[in-house]
Structure formats: C-alpha cells, structure tokens
Amino acid sequence: MMFLMDFFRMSMRRLLHILLLLFMVPISSHANNILVLKRGAMSDYDRAVSGITDYFSQYGTDLQTDIKDISTFKGSLSTLLSGNPDVILTIGTKVTKLIKEQAPNQKIVFVMAYEPYSNKILDQEGQPTATITGVTADIPIEQELNHFQQMLPEAKRIGVLYNNNHSHEFITELTEKANSRGLEVVGIDVESSRNVPTALKQIENNIDVFWIVADPTILERNSRKQIMLFWIKKNIPIVGIAANYVKAGALYCVSIDSYEAGQQAARMCAGVVDGLGPVDIPIESPNKFKVVYNSEAAGKLSIKIPVEVIQTGQSISK
Structure with a gap:
C-alpha cells in the first residue's frame, strides 16, 4: 500500500513538472x-x-x-x-x-x-x-602549399600579383611559409587593374608557376582575363582560386x-x-577541401596528375 502511494505521488510530481514546462515554453506566433x-x-x-x-x-x-x-x-x-x-x-x-x-x-x-x-x-x-x-x-596557406608541392614538386618560384592595401597580411604569410619550404614568392604590388599588363611582363621570365590570389584588384573581370590568357600563352601553370578558373585553363585549384x-x-x-x-x-x-584539376591543361604543360589527386580530386575541363 505504501509503495502504491509513493508511486502515485511520484507520478503526480512528474505530471505537474511536464505541465509546468509546457506552459512555460512560449509558442511562437510566426515561423x-x-x-x-x-x-x-x-x-x-x-x-x-x-x-x-x-x-x-x-x-x-x-x-x-x-x-x-x-x-x-x-x-x-x-x-x-x-x-x-x-x-x-x-x-x-x-x-x-x-x-x-x-x-x-x-x-x-x-x-x-x-x-x-x-x-x-x-x-x-x-x-x-x-x-x-x-x-x-579561405583555405589555410599550409593546406594550399601541401597541395602545391603535391601537384608541382619541381616548381620553386611562385608568381603573384596583389594590391598591398587588400592582401598585405596574406602575402606576408604566404612568403614566410613558402620560404620555410624552400620556395620563393615573386610578388608585385599593383595599385589598380591598369597596372596588371606591365606587372605580368615584369615577372614573366622569373617564375615557374603563377598563383592567383583572392584580391579584389586582381579579380576584376579585365584583370582575370588578362592574367589567364597571358600565362596560358606562355605555357606557365596557373593555380586558380575556384573551379571556374580551372575550367578556363588553370592547372588546378584547392576547392572547398x-x-x-x-x-x-x-x-x-x-x-x-x-x-x-x-x-x-x-x-x-x-x-x-578537394583538388579540382584540368587534365587538358596538364597535358599541354606535360604535367602528370598524381594518382592520389585523381582518386580523391575532381577533373574538370572546358
């Protein structure tokens, strides 16, 4: 009998607790x-x-x-x-x-x-x-460099164009981390998109690969076209920042x-x-992340895509 009374009291307490919670929770008037x-x-x-x-x-x-x-x-x-x-x-x-x-x-x-x-x-x-x-x-620079050395193990000189007002911290970090791996960053600060053609000619004979960075000046429509066409004609590999760059002729990008x-x-x-x-x-x-690569571009550059990238990455072409 005592057991039944205790059970009843406990059940009532639980019921009251549930009812209290229900009445305390506000019901939203709109989704x-x-x-x-x-x-x-x-x-x-x-x-x-x-x-x-x-x-x-x-x-x-x-x-x-x-x-x-x-x-x-x-x-x-x-x-x-x-x-x-x-x-x-x-x-x-x-x-x-x-x-x-x-x-x-x-x-x-x-x-x-x-x-x-x-x-x-x-x-x-x-x-x-x-x-x-x-x-x-944004992809961590160490991650980018890991894939860079996987895709282009012989490349040592990385060309970049950037606007110092936008990308100073990124270029500083890229240079430091690249140098620690025995790589050299050959960078030119461009004040506006009008300076891009001149800057491209300044570095054309001093780099092994060109790396497009996420800088508003460099990503302007005219700048993008000039950069892509310039290096494709020069048979210099391009590292893009997104799959549409790879589709346009860049060798690869590291994509989220x-x-x-x-x-x-x-x-x-x-x-x-x-x-x-x-x-x-x-x-x-x-x-x-994943590597998105252009097999056609790799063929023209006589670059062999690593087996691991073929297995885990994504192939894309024009």
Missing part, C-alpha cells in the same frame, strides 16, 4: 524565416544551397527558407528584404558585401566569402560582429566542399534562430 541569397548559377553555389536546405530539413524547429538569386530577381533589394527575415544567409563575397551595405542592422550569416576582412565584410580579421558571422572561402560549407553556415543560422547573437558564433574556415 522563423531565413532568407538565402546567392548571385548567379555557379555549381558551387547550388551545392551550398543543397547543404543548407538539407540541414534545415533535419533541424527540429519551425523554419521557413526562402531562396533567391539576386541576379534574376526582378524587384528591388528593399522589396527582397521587406519580409523582415530573422537571418539572411548570403552565399559569396559580392552578395555578402551588398547586403551588409544595404541592410547594416540585419543579422547575416555568410558562406563562401573570400577574405571577409579585406573585403570590408568584417571589422576585424577573423572576428564576428554584432550582426555578421559565417564560413569563409561547398555542400559541407553550406551545412556549416546553416548550423550557424540555427544558432542565431535559437537566440545566439552573430558575435557569439566564431568565424569558421571550411571543414573539407
């Missing part, structure tokens, strides 16, 4: 809305979107995801933002910069953004702000796994929805 913005139909962007949507489909809260491509959106940016999203998840550097400038008070999680400090997305190197955090597209990066960014968004501020969520580097 959490996440606006996902990209620009253009790049396959890497689409894979990032897949990672994002797959993550949110498994997340246990009420989330509504609205995906828009601003290159095809017919309305104004203010119309796009008029739904007052709880978080905007931006894919790519240009979209992230645009939204930061146009909606400075909006909570933003970015993914696949290059050099977010140099590109004025972040106020301090590697530090989130009150409104912005995310996953960079954009699906995985999308999942990382989605997890950060979930944190913001759950009450964390962007400033509380550290900036992350991509978790996974």
Whole structure:
C-alpha cells in the first residue's frame, strides 16, 4: 500500500513538472524565416544551397527558407528584404558585401566569402560582429602549399600579383611559409587593374608557376582575363582560386566542399534562430577541401596528375 502511494505521488510530481514546462515554453506566433541569397548559377553555389536546405530539413524547429538569386530577381533589394527575415544567409563575397551595405542592422550569416576582412565584410580579421558571422572561402596557406608541392614538386618560384592595401597580411604569410619550404614568392604590388599588363611582363621570365590570389584588384573581370590568357600563352601553370578558373585553363585549384560549407553556415543560422547573437558564433574556415584539376591543361604543360589527386580530386575541363 505504501509503495502504491509513493508511486502515485511520484507520478503526480512528474505530471505537474511536464505541465509546468509546457506552459512555460512560449509558442511562437510566426515561423522563423531565413532568407538565402546567392548571385548567379555557379555549381558551387547550388551545392551550398543543397547543404543548407538539407540541414534545415533535419533541424527540429519551425523554419521557413526562402531562396533567391539576386541576379534574376526582378524587384528591388528593399522589396527582397521587406519580409523582415530573422537571418539572411548570403552565399559569396559580392552578395555578402551588398547586403551588409544595404541592410547594416540585419543579422547575416555568410558562406563562401573570400577574405571577409579585406573585403570590408568584417571589422576585424577573423572576428564576428554584432550582426555578421559565417564560413569563409579561405583555405589555410599550409593546406594550399601541401597541395602545391603535391601537384608541382619541381616548381620553386611562385608568381603573384596583389594590391598591398587588400592582401598585405596574406602575402606576408604566404612568403614566410613558402620560404620555410624552400620556395620563393615573386610578388608585385599593383595599385589598380591598369597596372596588371606591365606587372605580368615584369615577372614573366622569373617564375615557374603563377598563383592567383583572392584580391579584389586582381579579380576584376579585365584583370582575370588578362592574367589567364597571358600565362596560358606562355605555357606557365596557373593555380586558380575556384573551379571556374580551372575550367578556363588553370592547372588546378584547392576547392572547398561547398555542400559541407553550406551545412556549416546553416548550423550557424540555427544558432542565431535559437537566440545566439552573430558575435557569439566564431568565424569558421571550411571543414573539407578537394583538388579540382584540368587534365587538358596538364597535358599541354606535360604535367602528370598524381594518382592520389585523381582518386580523391575532381577533373574538370572546358
């Protein structure tokens, strides 16, 4: 009899505890809305979107995801933002910069953004702000150099063009780490894209390979074309920064796994929805990488792609 009374008391306490929790938990009057913005139909962007949507489909809260491509959106940016999203998840550097400038008070999680400090997305190197955090597209230099020596073991002199106002820290670190491996960085600081042709001629006879860096001056449309055509004609291997450069004739690039990066960014968004501020969520580097290589370019340069790269990387061509 005493046992039954104790069991009854314990069951009642548990029931009261559950009821109390139910009444204490607020019921949201609206679903959490996440606006996902990209620009253009790049396959890497689409894979990032897949990672994002797959993550949110498994997340246990009420989330509504609205995906828009601003290159095809017919309305104004203010119309796009008029739904007052709880978080905007931006894919790519240009979209992230645009939204930061146009909606400075909006909570933003970015993914696949290059050099977010140099590109004025972040106020301090590697530090989130009150409104912005995310996953960079930047690959650790040691990782880059590991793949460089795997792909081009005979190359010793690396040519780079850069704007010192944007890429000073990156070039300094690249030079130091390359030197420690017996490699030399032959770099020229270009003030604007107008200086690119002259700078290319200055280093054309002094390098074994040209490395494209994620510098806004170098990545301007005219600069990109000039650089690619110049070195392809000279039969000098090019290290790109993304798969589209490899498709255009670069030998290879070290690429992030954009699906995985999308999942990382989605997890950060979930944190913001759950009450964390962007400033509380550290900036992350991509978790996974792969080598994307151009077999046709390798053939023209008489370069043999390592077996390990063939097994684990991705072949791409024009």
